[in-house]
Amino acid sequence: MNERKRAALAAIDEQSAVFTALSDEIWENPELSLKEHRAAALYCKRLKELGFTVTEKLGGIETAFCGSFGSGGPVIGILGEFDALSGLSQRAGAAEPQPLLPGGSGHGCGHNLLGAGSLAAACAVKRYLELSGAPGTVIFFGCPGEEGCASKAFLAREGLWKQLDAALSWHPGDANQTVTGSNNACIQVLYRFTGLAAHAAGEPHLGRSALDAVELMNVGVQFLREHMTDDCRIHYAITDTGGVSPNVVQAKAAVLYMVRAAKVAGAAALQKRVDDIARGAALMTETKLERVFIDGTAELLPNFTLEKLLYENMQALGVPVCPPEEEAFYAALKASCPPGDLPGTGAAHDREIRKQVLALSDNGARPVCDFLMPPYSAEVFLPGSTDVGDVSQLTPTGQLNVAVWPADVPGHSWQIVACGKSELAHRGLLFAGKALAGAAIDLLTQPDTLHAARAEFAERAGGYVCPIEPDAVPRAL
Ligand SMILES: [Zn+2]
Numbered sequence: 001m002n003e004r005k006r007a008a009l010a011a012i013d014e015q016s017a018v019f020t021a022l023s024d025e026i027w028e029n030p031e032l033s034l035k036e037h038r039a040a041a042l043y044c045k046r047l048k049e050l051g052f053t054v055t056e057k058l059g060g061i062e063t064a065f066c067g068s069f070g071s072g073g074p075v076i077g078i079l080g081e082f083d084a085l086s087g088l089s090q091r092a093g094a095a096e097p098q099p100l101l102p103g104g105s106g107h108g109c110g111h112n113l114l115g116a117g118s119l120a121a122a123c124a125v126k127r128y129l130e131l132s133g134a135p136g137t138v139i140f141f142g143c144p145g146e147e148g149c150a151s152k153a154f155l156a157r158e159g160l161w162k163q164l165d166a167a168l169s170w171h172p173g174d175a176n177q178t179v180t181g182s183n184n185a186c187i188q189v190l191y192r193f194t195g196l197a198a199h200a201a202g203e204p205h206l207g208r209s210a211l212d213a214v215e216l217m218n219v220g221v222q223f224l225r226e227h228m229t230d231d232c233r234i235h236y237a238i239t240d241t242g243g244v245s246p247n248v249v250q251a252k253a254a255v256l257y258m259v260r261a262a263k264v265a266g267a268a269a270l271q272k273r274v275d276d277i278a279r280g281a282a283l284m285t286e287t288k289l290e291r292v293f294i295d296g297t298a299e300l301l302p303n304f305t306l307e308k309l310l311y312e313n314m315q316a317l318g319v320p321v322c323p324p325e326e327e328a329f330y331a332a333l334k335a336s337c338p339p340g341d342l343p344g345t346g347a348a349h350d351r352e353i354r355k356q357v358l359a360l361s362d363n364g365a366r367p368v369c370d371f372l373m374p375p376y377s378a379e380v381f382l383p384g385s386t387d388v389g390d391v392s393q394l395t396p397t398g399q400l401n402v403a404v405w406p407a408d409v410p411g412h413s414w415q416i417v418a419c420g421k422s423e424l425a426h427r428g429l430l431f432a433g434k435a436l437a438g439a440a441i442d443l444l445t446q447p448d449t450l451h452a453a454r455a456e457f458a459e460r461a462g463g464y465v466c467p468i469e470p471d472a473v474p475r476a477l
């Protein structure tokens, strides 16, 4: 590592208290998708204090923003998130369920760490640009509503990500690895039916049941499931059953549908078939149908060039280890869940890597997998969706994971909230910041690497259809 890069990354250690305090403050004030007003204001304040030029309400989204520094190209984007999840309130450091606020929200996906680590990365890249005087721009993107509105996809509709030469991000997890492979495209639509209320015994002939429409729609979709390709999934949640009185013909009811497919075009085509079924249900029940587009995300495009670059930076830094005083806590958290599979994408898809991970993790018994996974890049399919997919469709995108919670712990769980302020979590966010900044600095200083990443992107990309409909607005569910 050259002197200037080392000096730039030192900016993260010098200001470590700023980033860990920011993460803790976001953890202590969990805000749901699109309601992250406090977090957005805090980030914008910090960005200004740190010398970034801030744009608020990015793309017309209240809690989206960015902070940029530098001039000219290359332009490197670093993505941050900060939204929480409902029903996951939990005391930090407690290895059994202990809500701080019964029914309250919590950071069950570690986005308090995600945003703060990405901000740390942007600060180190800024330091590099200041020290070198070289052309180049770093932009930190505050992306709200990852869990509930896919703001990155809304911003993709505005073409925002095309301005970047590359984008980098990370996600806290149970393995130190680079993110590889692809996942599902996904579209969510809410169907609201409106009928006529009536006494269910006295005047049933006058009533038109919206709840019947929801039920008939669900039956229709059930028959559709036999006639779709294997990559597709259709999930639903009844968000309004009308009421709790069976002696009323329910005049209002609503159901939220989520369709998934391997490619965004497939998801959009399947979604249209679900629309037809909703129309059919409304016709059968003489109810009115209102269709509300919620959000959508495209599938991830991997970039092996960026994966390799991120991996080299992780390796050079050395991954964070669990402090001895936290081992008992992590062991207890691990014991609170049924044993799952080994962590790491490579361990799930490659026999040789699986053997290595078994050895490194003491046959899966290690409380935290605080070692670097063997390198693994492949065109594998991983079920699930993220709005980082829409960024990856418009610019080369690389991501990494850092182990800050035990293997076996499920995503979106109280266990993850419990880990959110630990020393290991703090180490993890600072490490993620350095690894992302290291890769960003390499992209600024190694034109061949950036060129290779862009050439690989050009090969994979093309034909992106933004899943966000033209007149849709981001809305909190
Ligand atoms: Zn999540």
Ligand SMILES: [Zn+2]
Residues within 6 Å of the ligand: 109, 110, 111, 146, 171
């Ligand atoms: Zn997440």
